[in-house]
Amino acid sequence: MAPEEHRPHAVDIYERIVDDSEEELGRTPGSLACSGLFAGVAIGLAPLALALATVSLGDAKSTALIAALFYPVGYVAVILGRSQFFTENTLYPVMLTLRRPQFLGATARLWGIVLATNLAGAFLFALLAGTSDALSQDVQDKLVSLGAGYVDAGFTEVFFGAVVTGFVLALVAWLVESVDGAAARVMVIWALTTLIALGSFDHCVASTAAAFVALLDGTIDLGSLAGWFAPALLGNVVGGVLIVTSINYGQVRHDD
Numbered sequence: 001m002a003p004e005e006h007r008p009h010a011v012d013i014y015e016r017i018v019d020d021s022e023e024e025l026g027r028t029p030g031s032l033a034c035s036g037l038f039a040g041v042a043i044g045l046a047p048l049a050l051a052l053a054t055v056s057l058g059d060a061k062s063t064a065l066i067a068a069l070f071y072p073v074g075y076v077a078v079i080l081g082r083s084q085f086f087t088e089n090t091l092y093p094v095m096l097t098l099r100r101p102q103f104l105g106a107t108a109r110l111w112g113i114v115l116a117t118n119l120a121g122a123f124l125f126a127l128l129a130g131t132s133d134a135l136s137q138d139v140q141d142k143l144v145s146l147g148a149g150y151v152d153a154g155f156t157e158v159f160f161g162a163v164v165t166g167f168v169l170a171l172v173a174w175l176v177e178s179v180d181g182a183a184a185r186v187m188v189i190w191a192l193t194t195l196i197a198l199g200s201f202d203h204c205v206a207s208t209a210a211a212f213v214a215l216l217d218g219t220i221d222l223g224s225l226a227g228w229f230a231p232a233l234l235g236n237v238v239g240g241v242l243i244v245t246s247i248n249y250g251q252v253r254h255d256d
Contacts, residue, residue, distance in 0.1 A: 008178055014095065014252045016177040021096035024084070025106045029113055032084055036114040039083035040121020040205060046074030047210040048129060050197055051142035064198070071197035072190045074206060079172070079189055080182060084114045086205055087169040090240025098249045115233075118205045126212030140213070147214030149200070150207045151228040159231040161201040166239025168192050169203075174248060202232040 027035075053067035060066075078085050093107040129135055129143055153161075175188045196203065208229065214220045 010248065011252045013174060013177045014248070017092055017095050017174070018099065020177075021092040021103075025093055025096070025103060025110060029109070032110060032113045033117045035082075035084040036086075036117030037121040037124075038081070039078045039085045039114075040118040040123075040209075041125045042077040042081065042083065042121075043074045043085070043118070043206045044122060044125030044129065044209040045077055046071050046193075046197075046206045047143060047146055048125075048135075048139075049073045051139050051146060051210075055136075055138045055142050068194050068197035072193040075169075075172070075193045076186055076189050079176060080185060084110075084117070086111070086115045086118050087166060087203065087236050087240055088173045089114055090166060090237055091170040091173040091245050094241055094245045095249060098245075115204075119208060122205055122209040123212050125209050126216055129209075130213035130216045140217075143210050143213040144217045144219050145214075147207075147210035147212065148219045150202055150232075151211055151214065151220050151224050153202075153228070155227075155231050158202050158228055159235040161199065162204070162232045162235025163239035163243070164199065165196050165201040165203045166236035166241075167243045168196060168201075168239075169236075170240035170244035174244060202228075202235065204229065204233040204236045207232065 024032075049070040050067050053070045054063055057063040057066055079088065089107075089111060093103065093110055097103045097107050130140055135143075150158075169192075172189055172192050175192075176185050179185055179188060195201075196206075208225075211220065211225055211228065215222065215225055
């Protein structure tokens with residue numbers, strides 16, 4: 001008989017996260033930047049999938065649900081591809097820093113590089129999607145509508161929605177380390193990130209990719225985009241760091 005498989009303990013998951021974090025923090029700025037740039041472009045597949053599915057399905061009652069089921073494709077591409085993604089990094093390096101505070105400076109460097117390059121990649125996606133002939137006008141218009149819809153929301157709505165997104169994605173990062181095999185990881189990512197689309201919750205990179213399309217179209221201005229981005233970023237950090245990372249570290253701190 002094959003030996004019985006046991007679920008990993010929280011400490012086992014934590015050790016995997018710490019090992020991965022030390023490896024990533026040791027990468028050169030150029031390597032981090034290229035990885036972050038790729039993640040920013042690839043995450044544009046999330047709003048693109050949502051727009052394509054919505055346009056294809058039309059006004060059917062099930063459109064929102066079915067379109068949301070396609071939304072996770074961008075997150076699968078980024079997370080399985082091991083690209084540097086800002087909201088994942090509200091878990092990985094922060095977990096390591098809680099154990100070894102000397103990594104605080106390296107974590108701040110990583111956050112700065114990854115956020116900047118994620119946004120640069122999202123802008124490159126918006127240039128391709130919004131200003132070229134790669135997509136039909138209907139799909140471009142839907143991306144503009146999605147981006148403008150995010151930006152038009154109020155501060156508290158954006159902030160608390162972004163808290164949910166930060167919580168979900170830090171939880172995804174934690175759970176991905178608890179399973180082995182690509183299929184299991186895809187299931188985790190797909191099941192949880194579908195909720196982001198269903199709730200129209202804000203993400204400081206994925207939502208910005210659609211907002212950049214609206215910016216290039218002239219539907220929104222830079223001031224409105226910046227006013228939306230600030231609570232979206234803050235909410236993502238709060239949801240990831242305070243809800244998932246700090247609480248999960250609390251459960252392993254005694255054993256650490």
